[in-house]
Amino acid sequence: MNKKEIQEQRVKGYFIEATKEILKSEGLKSVSVRNIADRAGYSFATLYNYFKDVKDLVFLCVKDFRAECSEYVTAHTAGVTPGNRRLKATVLAYMEYFIQYPGIFELFFVEKLSEVDNKGNTTGLVTSLLTELCAADWKYCIDKRMLTAREATLKQAALLYSITGLLTLYLNRRYPESYSAFLKQAGQLIDGQLKN
Amino acid sequence: MNKKEIQEQRVKGYFIEATKEILKSEGLKSVSVRNIADRAGYSFATLYNYFKDVKDLVFLCVKDFRAECSEYVTAHTAGVTPGNRRLKATVLAYMEYFIQYPGIFELFFVEKLSEVDNKGNTTGLVTSLLTELCAADWKYCIDKRMLTAREATLKQAALLYSITGLLTLYLNRRYPESYSAFLKQAGQLIDGQLKN
DNA sequence: CAAATATATTGAACACTGTTCAAAAAACAG
DNA sequence: CTGTTTTTTGAACAGTGTTCAATATATTTG
Known part of the structure; x- marks a missing residue:
């Protein structure tokens, strides 16, 4: 029915x-x-x-939060110059979102899934988000001959891991100790990955 | 008494x-x-x-595991050429240790501390480990004029965040999907950070 | 050595957690 | 309105961390 x-x-x-x-x-x-x-x-x-269980329910929220984070980032990077500038703004907004909702970071990257939840494919939703948000600007840089496609792929991966690690350490271990120090690290990290 | x-x-x-x-x-x-x-x-x-509670007890294990990980890494990098070579070997051995004991990775980087446990200072113990293991080789590179001290500090931080992020994604989200793909990413990540 | 005191160990109890299942309530069919 | 099906529900179970008064073990004293 x-x-x-x-x-x-x-x-x-x-x-x-x-x-x-x-x-x-x-x-x-x-x-x-x-x-x-x-x-x-x-x-x-x-x-x-x-x-079927509470974990099943919890991980159904990932889809919604993914969309919300996506909207948050695009809203906070509207009008920024494409390329490296917007790439940095995108990553910073992405981090801001999780700083604002630490529970969502836990859900995305920490909380263990129940068992074979291949249906929802949480991992794919989670790892593809930053890639998706940056895609247009990587393409821009490649088109402008600032990078090769291979370099872009490598830098994109490095950025995903760095950002995830920094958020993990800051949210779980308060490392660095202050939010301003965290932002400084984030800036240095992004600049370091984009440079050269 | x-x-x-x-x-x-x-x-x-x-x-x-x-x-x-x-x-x-x-x-x-x-x-x-x-x-x-x-x-x-x-x-x-x-x-x-x-x-005082079970978390207090659990985090007392950090000190011992830190020492054990340190021994594991030095044992698995004995005889490797100092500098970039040993730097890479060190980071790979460091990761291997946590792959072998995912529960220890959780304890180090994920599990929330009870409350103000400034006494044990888990964060310090955890974040200083990789830095300590790499210190001699960073110094070596600086002495050989391969890097400035400032560059070394930046690369060291980037490495800590990248490695933590990669381990987080692999251990919690099986990303990348296979251990061989994980090792490939690890290699690319380390090479990328050390190059230039 | 025996009695009194101090210390160490312990299980019962409480408030929580996720999950299952049979009973009760509600919705629907004829 | 009656009979059937579906939805909702609380009791129950096995777990979790923690507290506390009672018990068992050491130690000290007479």
Whole structure:
């Protein structure tokens, strides 16, 4: 039945929305079956009629947050000169988003998936985001003969790993100790990767 | 009394040893108060007479693992030509150690500390390890006029972030998908950072 | 050595976690 | 309204970390 499917999607949406709210406000540590269900207005047991387990539900949020992060970055880099300038602005905005929502960083890069969740393919969604956001500017640099395609691929990978590492250390270990020091490191990192 | 202190350190050692065993074999997910106490031969309640909470105990393992990792790396880079060659070998051995013990990577870079645990200063122990292991070779490169001191500092930081990010993505998201692809990325990353 | 005191160890209890399942409630069909 | 199907639900179970009063073990004292 179509009606059933619509209603099912609606209820699923309530649970997903509740989970996203908790992730953005209190973070991953506060995400629990009872907590989600309370916010969604259902019993905790109802959750299991719509999702096979809580991890399944949690990782369904990745798609939405990916889109939100994408919008955040494009909104904060509108009007910046294409090429290296916008590349740097893009990466900085990307980091800003996760600094603002540490729970989403945890969800994207830290929290273990349940088991073979090849369906959602979280890894692909997560790792392709920065690549996608930078794609136009890498292409710009290649077209302007500032880089070869191979160099761009290498730099893009290096940038993804560096940024992920810096965010990991800052969010989990407060390293560097201050936000200004973090920003300085981020700047040096990006400049270092783009130079030459 | 000195006798009391010796005995206290002994019992503490039993708990720490038990925790380290679990971390190396089953990983962080299997570390629980009851699990540790069972292995140590005590009741779970006894643990709280020696440590303020389980996180306190867990992070006391960092010091030992740091030393172990250090030994692992120096043992696996003995006889390698100093400079860029040994720098690369050092970083690769450093990664190997965490690939071998993913639970220790989690402990070092992921697991949240309880509260202000400034006493143990986990962050310092963790972030200074790679720096320490590479120090002699950076110095070598500077002395040989291959790098300026400032360049070395920048490259050292970039390397720490890249390596941490690559390990994070590989251990938590299986990205890249195979170990051989991971090693290839690691090689490219190190070469890229060391070049020029 | 025996009694009194101090210390160490312990299990019960509490509040949480995720998950399952049979019973109750609601929706739908005839 | 009755009978059937679907949805929702709380009880229950096995886990988690932590606290605390009771017990068992050492140590000191008479």
